[in-house]
Amino acid sequence: MRFAVSLLAIIAIASIIGTVLKQNEPYNNYLNQFGQFWFPLFEIFGLYSVYGSGWFLLLLAFLVISTSACLIRQTPGILREMRGFREHAQEISLRQFGLHIELDYRGTREALTPVLAAYLREHGYRFRSNLRSGATLFAAKSGSWHRTGYWLAHGAIVTICLGGLADGNLPLKLRLLLGDKVVTQGNQAISAIPESARLGPDNPSFRGNLFIPEGQSQSLAVLNVRDGILLQELPFAVSLKRFVIDHYATGAPKRFASEILLTDRATGQSFERVVEVNHPVTYRGITLYQASFDDGGTRLNLVVQPLGKMTDTPRGAADTLVGVVGESGRHGDYTIEFTGFRALNVEPLDSEPTQTKPLRERFAERFAGSGRNADQRRMANVGPSFSYKLRDTSGQAKEFNNYMFPVSIQGRWWLLTGVRENPNEPFRYLRLPLDADGRIDTFVAMRTRLLDPGQHRSIAQTFARRSLPSGTTSETVQTRLADTAQRTLQLFAEQGFDSVGRFIEANVPSAEREQAAEVFVKLLEGCAWQALIDAHAALGRPAPTTEADTAAFLRATLTAMSDSLHYPAPFWLQLSGYDEVKASVLQATRSPGMTPVFLGCALLTVGVLIMLYGRERRLFLLVQDGGKLLVAMSAHRKSLALAAEFREHSQGIARLANSGFDGSGPTRAADV
């Protein structure tokens, strides 16, 4: 017992290691975390997969053996206890019981004994009477079957551990150890995976993943073993007809389900099934669970829109591109890795979260009324988005996340393209304004004009002519305005408002800076207006009107243009259409230990309840000639309830002993 308990303690400690250290991560993560020195050391001790490590299984095995040994050792004693009545107990030992009392009785011993026997029977005691010289001993007991609780509980632990051991798949571990099977790397074609890393359908116990895109079929499960994989052949093929995700109104997922077709590889028979979270499907002893989902290679129709500095931008009409999620493409010098697609993005409508109110108000609000706040943020689906990595010739990659549809922010519609350099950062979004027709074209056309140094002169001149028509002022003033406007456009084309600001700081005394800035903004807006007129003409649209909204659009365009100069790529990809293909990740397991484990669990529950609440009692009544009656009581487990029971029995028996045996029978003193 002591051995088993200390083993349990060690297992508890091992479990703590397993919790503190994240298990079954890619080995590179551990290498980064612990460095060259500790990494191999920890690997030897199996700390990256504590629960599958040899020493942990050995501990479990020891636990099974010692608990079994304990069971075997204790069994004869328990059997003796269950069978025996101890009818040969001596008076002297009875007097040493913690609970004993000596009563007087009237009448003869022979008259009292049947009454006592009836009393014992009535209270559920079985007994043996033992006649000795001048005395009769009733050795009674009840509930000795409760001792079975010990077998059930401890036998259950052995059963559960054996079941667990069966699922630990020792034969496979042995084959891996002997080199008969070798794990391989996951990043290779299935056909290239050697026979030594494949397991046949006869493998008794496994747990692996099937990645199935919609419309495709799979009959191999991937088992993650240590730092590599093994392939498990299944006796059937699973083809995914459709993967379904339902959502709540909040956008939170409500249901994941895979509509699959199972085809038995031996008989060729097919069955339609639906695998859902919490609703697995079992076929031929293998159970399929909905584990996860992914993109299965969605086709993205893309428009390449120039952005960033004009100097690196290829001119001409926008290119189009077709990308497939999970694959890569090229554009110019860049490799594009298409990493993901989401058909649905539910975002809060109000961009600002509700302000923090004082504690008292929050209390009055949150602890009154229903479990739903009136000020709950409204959510809406803003449509599809996709992400890609752009890798330049030096191998540097940046990650982008673009929305397909425009988003309304502060009363205006924008297209959003997000970028981040590091996967731990959130995306920073560049907002591109849409024109009154809801199109991006005006912005693109204006941008190619305003940021192209070759067009600055003509824009500036047209702007100057319109601002100061010939005849009202001299040619020189007009030329000076055109020059200033051109300089401003050149400045702006470098780094947007940043370079304009730096120019002002460097050249204008601080008292006049604000005024100068206003002038520069006026100039830029004037040029932008000119660019807008040109853009409309080029796009074949009617000339723009001077509405308030046009002014707002010009400002938004200038801001977006200024920001776009910091965009770390010469183009962004606009999603114009898609053909979504989802993929489902199913988990396939064969678990022969499941039945013994659950049997063990049932035994354990019953056993624990019996052990904790079983009431085994022994009652000894020694009727001695001369009117003396010794009552003694004991139990397998001491408790306060036992003392109370003893008191009730001794009172009940005392009443009988003094009643003169009128045959009325014992009174019902207590229900035990």
Next chain:
Amino acid sequence: MDIADTPINPDSRSRLASPGRWAYALVLAFGTIVTLVRYGEHMDGFELAILVGTTLTLAALGWHWLASAALTLVSGALALLAIDLYRGDLARAEQVFALKYLLASQSAIGWMSMLFLMATAAYWIGLLARSPFASAVGRGLTWAASALGTAGLLARWHESYLIAPDYGHIPISNLYEVFVLFCLITALLHLYYEGRYPSRNLGAFTLLVISAAVGFLMWYALERGAHEIQPLIPALQSYWMKIHVPANFVGYGAFALAAMVAVALLLAGRGVLAPRLPSVQVLDELMYRAIAIGFAFFTLATILGALWAAEAWGTYWQWDPKETWALIVWLNYAAWLHLRLTRGLRGSVLAWWALGGLLVTSFAFLGVNMFLSGLHSYGSL
């Protein structure tokens, strides 16, 4: 042995109230039949089994412990009143006086919290001022808090369906909701043992742990807005949740109670407050009783969890941090029971152990959610 320390309250064994018991059973049966007639077509086999099982459990509990019947009836009546006042419109929580200030779930849970804090204060006054009256007030407040808390959870259940039919679920699905459950179960276990054992003034200790839970609950709602009803993620949409979670919390509640009894035992053993506390034997027995019932339920809960895991995740056990810590808690109390039952150990060693057990239990309950990530990340902080 001191005969005055009768562990069994004679009243609780009396058969005098049998008509009351039968009447209670009839009320339960009536309620179940009404539920079956009105909602039976929407329930599957498991839900029917859980409904009938709940009825039988409540009947058995009421038969054995009559006071629990009163609690069921009062909180059930309050919840029915709330449902009636709602008339299918959640907005009425803000419009109807009785809902806004008493019966809507957050109002009722707010009342529960306040009443538990007041009960703690009353028990402490009773202990320090040797005032049986104050202790009686503490007991009354604890009952009232339990009734309102239960009614609040039931109202919350209804409210979740009012938000949207597909939102509806039993309110034991996140950390906020199970904290309310924890308060209620611990309070009920305390009230049960208080009625059965001469456990004068023990409430001062057991209510401390409930107050701590109430403190957490308030912080969680006020700072994190955790009181909002959220829809169920697919992994939690299972009938197993209805039995796995409550079973677990009977375990947690009982272990917390045992630790508080252990504090009293350690104090009484050193003579501190000894004349005002139950005898060391009674405390020892109480501690054992609490751990025994906690262990039985925790075993059951872990097994139910394994059954559910097999259905949802594909394996009955995969050493997820919550599972691992459940095992550690289980092993801890298994060792405690071995020491007491086979070694016959008693007294302060086991009391310290039970107190340490509370740390282990709290880590399994809260720490795992705070510091570790895993499959059970439903109530992350």
